[in-house]
Amino acid sequence: MADKAWSLSDEQRAETVSRVAQNIESLAFSRGIEVNDAEARSIANAVEKKAYTTASVEATTTTGFRPHEEALKSYARKLAALVLDKVKAGSGKAQQGEASTDSTELDLVGDREFLTAELASEALAPLLATGSAITKVKLSTKSFGRDAAEVAAKAIANVASSLEHADLSDIIAGRPEAEALEAMRIICGALAQVQLRSLNLSDNALGEKGVRACAAAISGQAGLQRLAFQNVGCSIRACQAVAELMQHSGELRALHLYNNMSDDEGAIAIAQILSRAPIMEDFRMASSRVGAEGGIALAQGLSAGSSLLKLDLSDNPMTAEVAPALADALRSQDSLQVLNLNDVALGDEGIESIAEALPANLVELHLALNEVTAEGTASLAAALGRLGRLQVLGLRENELENDGAAAVAAAVARLPQLRVLDLAQNQIGRIGAVALAKAVAGCAQLERLDLDENQISEGGVDQLTEILERAGLCKALSLEDNDPDADEEGDDGEEEGEERGGADIDDLAAALANKAQI
Template identity: 85%
Template sequence: MVDKPWSLSDEQRAETVTRVAQNIESLAFSRGVDIKDAEARTIAADVEKKAYTVATVEATTTTGFRPHDEVLKSYARKLAALVLDKVQATNGKDQEAGARTDSTELDLAGDREFLTAESASEALAPLLAQGSAITKVKFSTKSFGRDAAEVAARAVANVAASLEHADLSDIIAGRPEAEALEAMRIISGALSQVQLRSLNLSDNALGEKGVRACAAAISGQVGLQRLAFQNVGCSIRACQAVAELVQNSGELRALHLYNNMSDNEGAIAIAQILSRAPLMEDFRMASSRVGGEGGIALAQGLSAGSSLVKLDLSDNPMTAEVAPALAETLRGHEELQVLNLNDVALGDEGIESIAEALPANLVELHLALNEVTAEGAANLAVALARLNRLQVLSLRENELENDGAIAIAQALTHLPQLRTLDLAQNQIGRLGAVALAKAVAGAANLERFDLDENQISEGGIDQIQDILEKAGLSKTLSLEDNDADADEEGDEGEEEGEEKGGADVDDLADALANKATL
């Protein structure tokens, strides 16, 4: 590393602007776009300023400064990318979302940019204007350092009386840790004077230190309804910090955590917030390494209320251990519409417990990657017959095989509003697939029927396509990558396959009929 920061002289930057302006005119002409000299010059000055800011930030590391040549290449690459973006925009006009005219909302999301004090003042001008009454801000994709954060703090203070929603997701990308934390502290300090209804801190590399840097924006909120910490490095200690800071959760209706490393202890900490949030409607803690113990704690925390509309615990290794507690919680949330339990390793045992507790108002049910076999499918099918509002059913990547598919098929006739059925990668052969096709043939609202990567023979594929074509649903079908030779024995006769189910099929049919009339 070198011992002084990278920079260019004013003369060098001015010469760069001149050359870039010429290139813009040439590129525009070749694309049939009319850009005048003055406009090209303005665009060139703008993109050079952004590229120079990016290079200046990237020149600094935690241990010193990058070599001049390395930073210069970064500067040139950013310049080229920005020029192409500008020329491709219609007539060279900036199409960023920040140009919206809605007087109650400022959305900066668009091209990535490292903001300086000057560029932050320009971007946040609607917030800084006298008499501004903006209620919602989104700073995403703009990276704030100390100087830009100071401007943002003044802007937030200026609209403190009207601001209700603050989206601070992805606002410190590329900044050294110390500067990033300081920027979060500065902006959060300004938000402490605002009574927010929603706060989004997702997609920032926070960790525990970052969460605590946002303390001022979190701890004083008494009417906060929506809070998000998605993809922020929310480790065990970070989750504990969140639980410590979010004490006023009586009005909280949505809490989202995703793609973190929370584990059981982190989930237990988050469960403390849930136990103080009786109005919770939308909870997500997906892809967070939560096991059975943590899942049970979350389920118990959610029992504090009865208002859940959406619940997403997907991609966590909770296993069947969580099923009894979760089932008990589901029974208390009769208005639940969306349940996502993809990839939580429930197995047949867990599916049986969950199936019995599914609320009747469910609209979407996601149970992919749960090692469900025909046994679990039979239990699930009985429950599905009660869910006459169901529109989306995903059992992707399980182990249903023909018997499981036939069981599910019998339940489908009780789902008049079904729009999406995903049974891809389930080792389903011709018999099961044909049973499913016959069952959905009467589904007037069907939009997608996915049987990709199963074991359906060529004869079965032809038969399924014929059934759906006659029903006017052929465009809904997806049958890619089936192993056409894997189920040749299924072509010997459908009757033989149906006999294979024997009394079990008859028992299931009786159970479905009874459940459907409850």
């Protein structure tokens, strides 16, 4: 391990810029793009600055510094990637992510970039401008360290009276933990002086420490309406921290958690917030390892209000045990339009409980991967008759077979607004497929009938295709990987590998490192 931070001298960096400018001109010429010396030099300066910042950040680890050669390779490869991106785009004049042209919004989403204080000042210039009245800021894909965070805090303070929406998703990528936490603390500290309506902290490696680093932006927001903690490592303790900090939830209308490790105890903590959010409209806690106990707590928390428009509890092992509590919650949600219960292991028993409680105004219903058989489908089909506004019905990867498909077909015939019907991977044969085709033939707005990976014979394929062609809906049919000989031992087919690119970047990186003699 090297004993000091990686760096290059001003002379080495200047020589690199010269070499990069030459490469830009050569690459541009080979692609028929006109780039003069001044433009090439300007592009070279910009990409070198970004590459150097990236390498400097990556050279620092939690235990010391990476060897000079490793940091140098990172620098050269980043340079190469940036150069190729600029040349392929046909212009390298934009040195930052494209900001919104709306004078009330600043959106930095673009190429991933490690910001220094100088680069942060350039990127946040609209926020720092005298008299700025920006109401919405999105800093995603730009990585903030301590120095850049100080600039961001100053910029936020300058628009404290007008700012309402702060999207801080994905703003500490690649930073050492201590620096990342400090950056979040600095930026969120500035938000304590702002009356926010929405706050997005998704896609940051937060955990409990990170959540508490954001405390100033959460705890005092009495008027907060939307809050997101998606893909942040929201463990049990992190969820408990969110519940502790989020005391003012009376105005909360949307709470999103996704791809976390919350488990039942974490869900129980989040349920405390729901019980204090009577006008909740949009709740998502998907892919968070929530079981029956946590699911029941969430359902009970949601029962505190009756304003839900969207509910997503997908990809959680809740099982049929959660169904009675969830059904009780659904009975009071007359305005619910989107319900996503994909992959929650409801089974036939759970589906039967949920079906009779489905609100009549549903527009989308997602029940994929729930081990539903024809028996459970019978109850669901009876309930579908009440859902005259339904546009999307997803039952992918269940076990409906022909009888279940026929039951769905009978219900679908009473859904005039249906746009999407997904019954892929359901062991459906010719009889079920033809019944479905006849049912959707009367759905003038149908955009997609997905019967991929079923067991429809060749004669069945011809028959349902003919029915859909007569109805003018043949383009809506998706029938990939169908197995017409399901009763025979089939051929699993050949797997195709993906070719990986990157040769151009590797070659250019090597050339830049060698030619610059660094």
